[in-house]
Amino acid sequence: MKRVAAVDLGASSGRVMLGEVGDGVLNLTEIHRFWNGPVQLRDTLHWDILHLYHSMLEGLTQAGSVDSVGIDSWAVDYGLLDSAGHLLGNPIHYRDSRTDAVMEKVLETVSAEELYAITGLQQLPFNTIYQLAAEGLRKQAETLLMIPDLLGYWLTGEIGAERTNASTTQLYDVRAREWSSELARRIGLPMELLPPLREPGDVLGTLLPAVAEETGLAATTPVIAVGSHDTASSVVAVPAADERFAYISSGTWSLVGLELDAPVLSAEAREANFTNEGGVDGRIRFLRNVMGLWILQECQRIWGADDLPTLLRDAADAPPFAVLIDPDAPEFLAPGNMPRRIEEHCRASGQEPPQSQAATIRCVLESLALAYRRTLRQAQTIADRPVDVLHVIGGGSQNELLCQLTADACGLPVLAGPVEASALGNVLVQARALGEPLPDLGAMRALVRATHQLRRYEPQGKPADWDAAESRVFGTR
Template identity: 40%
Template sequence: MRYYLAIDIGASSGRHMLCSLQNNQIYLEEIYRFENHVELKNGHYYWNIDYLFGEVVAGIKECVKHNKIPTTLGIDTWAVDYVLLDELGHRIDDVYAYRDNRVDSFIKPDKIEELYMKTGVQYQKFNTIYQLASDDELRKTRTLDFLMIPDYLNYLLTGKKVNEYTNMSTTQLLDIQTSKLSKELLDFCQTDVEIFQDIVMPGTSLGSLSKDMRKVIGADIEVIVPCTHDTGSAYMAAIEDKSIILSSGTWSLLGIETMQPIVTLESMNANFTNEGGYQQRYRFLKNIMGLWIIQEVSRNLDEKYSFAKLVELARQDQFAGIFDVNDERFLKPESMIFEIKQYFQERHETPPQTVGQIASCVYHSLAYGYKKAIEELEMITKQTYPVINIIGGGCQNQLLNEMIAEMTGKKVVAGPVEATALGNILAQLIQQKVVNDLCEGRALIKKSFEMKEYKGE
């Protein structure tokens, strides 16, 4: 039996998903899971990258312990954040998290249109270009190496330094016409091309674990670079042809897959982005504040209610009011519940009161945010899409799926749940010539997992 390991690390948790092929179907097993969260230190938010790498190694060792040693492994994470290494390959500092506010004074409103037309990447205050502009260390020395989070984890495993394309495409540092680093953009953030590595495509093999890591793990495994941006991996696992794709997790990423970028004033004003995908496809999509909102509501309630219980309470105590889920006030508030209530009070509207009403309000607001984004998408592309394929963990929320179908009037196909891990693994299977191409891989996913459908009105 051959195994393939997807290590998928999100903003709130990570897991090791082990894949095997049996009877021409994909079987997944969650072999290890760990928590992830930002840490507040000296007034700034950071990722505990040493902890994360320790958990990466622990999960791989768990495979070895159960005698399920993967032939290959791949790592995907969230986008935009990065690590800087000195000339000895050591990290120079803690790793800032994208929810940190250090970038605020470096935003140039008069440059937003110029940057969009050059990169095709939507304005977001935490884009890498603004983070680099605000990075004091970068100004002090040029003898640094820039690695994005999954690049750094791969470096620790193999000793190889590369920058993977799909994640680099989110930085707002690549020229949309060439898919290469732009000197003009690097000048904007006061750095130069010397700190970056070769940009490699998903499906690239980095070879074996380093000698030291082979000793630590007790096995040798080939490391494959998948779409290291988790949304890039998730979109690989979308199974509905020519549909709107909604990758639903901590963030909601709603869009389509296209072979050509769409860079217009319309797309800029609607804040749609063009992210690089597998085989240089583009994900033309909009970032929408996703289940992060209900995760924070749960945290504010001391996690007394499971997410399933919150859905149950929302059904029982509905609230029709809607707030703008993309308002920056919901990016990292001290209290999500307070901000939601305050939003309504500022508009002289009655805010949700009970736990059920707050949860219902969040789900209604998310569904409305998706509806609005779909209307913008169809206007920009001048096409109508009858199906929404919701993928990722959020597709298990039946109440939200029902609301989306009802509010948009479209058919909703929910699944696969483990889209990110499946896309990660699919890149490995294609590289290993177990699967011929993306089309065959998607058909295999559709055959292997049950999908649920919801009919719009």
């Protein structure tokens, strides 16, 4: 039996989870949960990285003796180190406005077609390449580390870049599976800034003496690279029985897509804005980022509404398709008064805004289900991969109304769960690196199926109603 600590950092909260893995055993226990979110300092939105580091150490202290530690987090954001290994300022949040209009300037230097041919990455204004262009490299900067790599460096003193998160930067050659020296040269980025790449399952190193003393863990405890992009870890834990599946990693963001053996770099994929991100065991996560529960979370924050189950019950009784929005519209990206933005979006599209909290939630969830439907159908067509079942994993798998609407919209059975998919994927990769007999993703997923209860949602309603609703929001495709 292996006992490991999974540090799992989401865009709104972090947690340290204790995983136990053995023959027919996959247990997960939450040890320490802590806040994570944007911190506004003057005109810049930051992450509080020192709070995250301190909270991680608190969780590791509470976990007690473990065989290893692994870290996953959201993508694209980074810290810069100087030549002495000191952090040059708090990492900036991807929702910060500094990248506004930067993408267009970069595309004057390297075209969208060239970028996609090399990286296979979805064009998003907050991709690392655009953040770097917005920031301008500081003269003192010697090393760029993605968030999990930065925290791993502080635990071990070892520098490197895990591939799944590196693949989200738009500086990574998705076919060669290396940093792209061509792109770095074109945008004036020194290659020395990009650290050596690691595979999920590689050992970063063991705990620094000061870390071991503070946490009470043995100094020989290894820190293991996992699928450090949290979606890469989540997809490891998709409890699929064969290859004919799609997934939605549902949380603050919704990552909607397929798992493939090779990237799809066609013009059709680029024009549809699909991304080819690295996965564990060399797989490709062919997906599109869709706005997730962020809109709902911001509505709750503005309303001061903590009783989500009651809100969802009321939303389930609200009239269907009364009001619809495009959840990926740029006005929904930044923090702010989301109910007011929904009202303004509706008026601009010629609709009467929702008149209650329940109607607003119904609008948000139906609109998300429509975005999932559109994305999933495009993915199947572009990748020529038919799908029999849709797995919804992550925190959104607990939202029964959203899961049912997703099944209805996509016309597919939805299997919901596990909730803590990213932590489970983190734990499974660590356990394999420690010698547990989990030779491939199939074995890992079989263990998830055997140990975690899933909920099934069958499609209901009329497909023609969803066809009409999709046409209202996205036009005829």
